[in-house]
Amino acid sequence: MATEIKDFSKLCVHTFTTKPWGIEDCVKNYSEAGIRGITIWRNVLENKNLNEVKSLLDDHNMQVVSLCRGGFFPSVNAAKRQAAIDDNLLAIEQAAAIGAPMIVLVCGADGGQSLEKSREQIVEGIQRVLPVAQSAGVKLAIEPLHPMYAGDRSAVNTLKQANDMTALINSPSVGVAVDVYHLWWDEALQSEIKRCAAQKHLFAFHVCDWNVPTLDFLNDRGLMGEGCINIPEIRGWVEGVGFEGFNEVEIFSDKYWAMDQHQYLERIKQAYLTKV
Amino acid sequence: MATEIKDFSKLCVHTFTTKPWGIEDCVKNYSEAGIRGITIWRNVLENKNLNEVKSLLDDHNMQVVSLCRGGFFPSVNAAKRQAAIDDNLLAIEQAAAIGAPMIVLVCGADGGQSLEKSREQIVEGIQRVLPVAQSAGVKLAIEPLHPMYAGDRSAVNTLKQANDMTALINSPSVGVAVDVYHLWWDEALQSEIKRCAAQKHLFAFHVCDWNVPTLDFLNDRGLMGEGCINIPEIRGWVEGVGFEGFNEVEIFSDKYWAMDQHQYLERIKQAYLTKV
Numbered sequence: 001m002a003t004e005i006k007d008f009s010k011l012c013v014h015t016f017t018t019k020p021w022g023i024e025d026c027v028k029n030y031s032e033a034g035i036r037g038i039t040i041w042r043n044v045l046e047n048k049n050l051n052e053v054k055s056l057l058d059d060h061n062m063q064v065v066s067l068c069r070g071g072f073f074p075s076v077n078a079a080k081r082q083a084a085i086d087d088n089l090l091a092i093e094q095a096a097a098i099g100a101p102m103i104v105l106v107c108g109a110d111g112g113q114s115l116e117k118s119r120e121q122i123v124e125g126i127q128r129v130l131p132v133a134q135s136a137g138v139k140l141a142i143e144p145l146h147p148m149y150a151g152d153r154s155a156v157n158t159l160k161q162a163n164d165m166t167a168l169i170n171s172p173s174v175g176v177a178v179d180v181y182h183l184w185w186d187e188a189l190q191s192e193i194k195r196c197a198a199q200k201h202l203f204a205f206h207v208c209d210w211n212v213p214t215l216d217f218l219n220d221r222g223l224m225g226e227g228c229i230n231i232p233e234i235r236g237w238v239e240g241v242g243f244e245g246f247n248e249v250e251i252f253s254d255k256y257w258a259m260d261q262h263q264y265l266e267r268i269k270q271a272y273l274t275k276v
Numbered sequence: 277m278a279t280e281i282k283d284f285s286k287l288c289v290h291t292f293t294t295k296p297w298g299i300e301d302c303v304k305n306y307s308e309a310g311i312r313g314i315t316i317w318r319n320v321l322e323n324k325n326l327n328e329v330k331s332l333l334d335d336h337n338m339q340v341v342s343l344c345r346g347g348f349f350p351s352v353n354a355a356k357r358q359a360a361i362d363d364n365l366l367a368i369e370q371a372a373a374i375g376a377p378m379i380v381l382v383c384g385a386d387g388g389q390s391l392e393k394s395r396e397q398i399v400e401g402i403q404r405v406l407p408v409a410q411s412a413g414v415k416l417a418i419e420p421l422h423p424m425y426a427g428d429r430s431a432v433n434t435l436k437q438a439n440d441m442t443a444l445i446n447s448p449s450v451g452v453a454v455d456v457y458h459l460w461w462d463e464a465l466q467s468e469i470k471r472c473a474a475q476k477h478l479f480a481f482h483v484c485d486w487n488v489p490t491l492d493f494l495n496d497r498g499l500m501g502e503g504c505i506n507i508p509e510i511r512g513w514v515e516g517v518g519f520e521g522f523n524e525v526e527i528f529s530d531k532y533w534a535m536d537q538h539q540y541l542e543r544i545k546q547a548y549l550t551k552v
Contacts, residue, residue, distance in 0.1 A: 111488035111504030115461065148424040150461035151488040151504045157461055185391065185426035185433055212387035212427040214493065228387030228427045 002236035012037025012065045012246035018261045031060040037246040039066040050097035065246045067100040072108035073125030074118035088129045096136040109155040118155035141203040143177040159192035166201045175201035184229040190237045197241030208251040219252045225275030278512035288313025288341045288522035294537045307336040313522040315342040326373035343376040348384035349401030350394035364405045372412040385431040394431035417479040419453040435468035442477045451477035460505040466513045473517030484527040495528045501551030
């Protein structure tokens with residue numbers, strides 16, 4: 001059983017959840033709404049002075065939970081694999097600059113090669129950037145993505161695969177991010193949550209809901225409570241193995257991006273109290 | 277390694293693949309194209325005299341591989357569960373009438389209850405209709421569907437779950453249908469193919485491809501060779517454990533339904549020879 005959520009002390013919102021807002025609006029409006037956790041997507045950092053972003057975050061007493069996202073390591077093309085390494089090194093710099101303790105990895109896939117090959121390249125990529133991440137004090141969280149993204153976004157599609165990968169890499173700096181949207185359907189989820197906690201690799205917990213029906217492959221995620229995921233049950237599993245981090249709200253939704261984002265943030269808060 | 281495909285003797289086409297055609301066109305045109313295997317979707321049987329359909333099939337020397345589809349057992353509503361039973365009994369009658377030796381089950385799911393509960397109801401439903409199916413000489417094939425359908429179309433999302441279910445039901449009349457579209461991403465696929473063959477439960481093999489990117493949840497399946505699925509590898513696994521049935525082409529595609537269906541059938545035949 002999950003603990004009752006009584007306040008917003010563990011609520012984190014991803015900047016992509018309120019995509020119409022830039023970083024300044026996100027920080028100001030989350031803070032005013034009593035939300036102190038923020039996961040920052042790299043699109044809002046483009047052309048920004050990261051020292052100023054850091055000051056903005058500090059001035060509003062915001063806690064950066066993660067930087068989203070690194071990864072996309074696999075490719076049939078060696079030059080693209082190198083470009084991915086370079087981009088992940090840049091992400092580590094950015095994370096360190098804004099005080100993000102962790103980068104979420106959307107690991108990538110290339111439909112032109114097998115999933116096994118892509119997974120090998122993911123491990124290689126992580127191992128190549130890991131020393132730099134460790135020097136910077138930045139952790140890396142492998143986020144398994146739903147199997148519907150296996151063709152192009154991630155060859156890591158179950159928590160078992162992410163756990164296998166972290167076990168292989170075997171570093172306290174490399175763990176996993178559990179997102180209910182990607183993993184709710186998997187009958188092995190509870191046992192794999194136990195396994196990754198036992199490995200001390202459970203780094204992050206993301207929530208939203210699976211709409212029935214779902215109309216778009218990317219941008220039709222539901223607000224918590226709207227879909228068919230038993231979020232409190234999964235939160236109970238995560239808390240049951242000792243996870244004490246933030247509950248991160250990560251919703252991609254054309255529908256919600258079209259509405260007033262202040263009103264949307266209030267709906268997120270209500271859903272957070274009753275449906276997470 | 278899969279055997280080389282040299283002719284169309286094991287090619288079966290699903291009537292839904294050429295959706296613009298009714299049953300008469302399907303039978304006549306498949307036959308003229310040298311295709312003798314046909315899996316018949318129930319929509320083309322609506323308002324038809326099934327004795328006449330049977331004669332049409334016999335006159336063209338067509339072999340009915342399956343009737344598609346039964347299933348959709350789970351619901352939070354008991355009346356709907358009973359309606360599903362009734363519909364499956366009707367499907368068994370239809371299968372027997374047209375000489376289909378098997379019904380493919382799209383098992384169903386109800387987002388209003390847990391996947392575990394839906395799976396229990398699937399097993400109950402199959403057990404209820406099984407005696408009638410056995411009397412009619414009709415087998416039932418559980419088709420695991422991709423996890424992206426777990427919210428509304430099937431609570432059976434891996435071959436492992438289908439194998440668990442057939443092991444539990446433990447009848448020579450209940451097996452599984454392996455569709456590469458639904459299962460290609462699963463690292464346990466090869467081992468579960470071995471398992472279901474060992475149980476003598478491997479009843480059917482469906483092919484198409486996973487487009488990268490995929491644009492629609494239902495109707496953007498690719499022609500074999502267009503996407504990222506290694507179909508020959510999976511066919512090799514299936515043949516390697518003794519499967520000798522048809523290779524069934526089941527493609528839902530708004531793009532292909534919009535083109536001339538005779539030309540499309542020729543493209544299917546070419547892809548069948550070189551990409552399956």
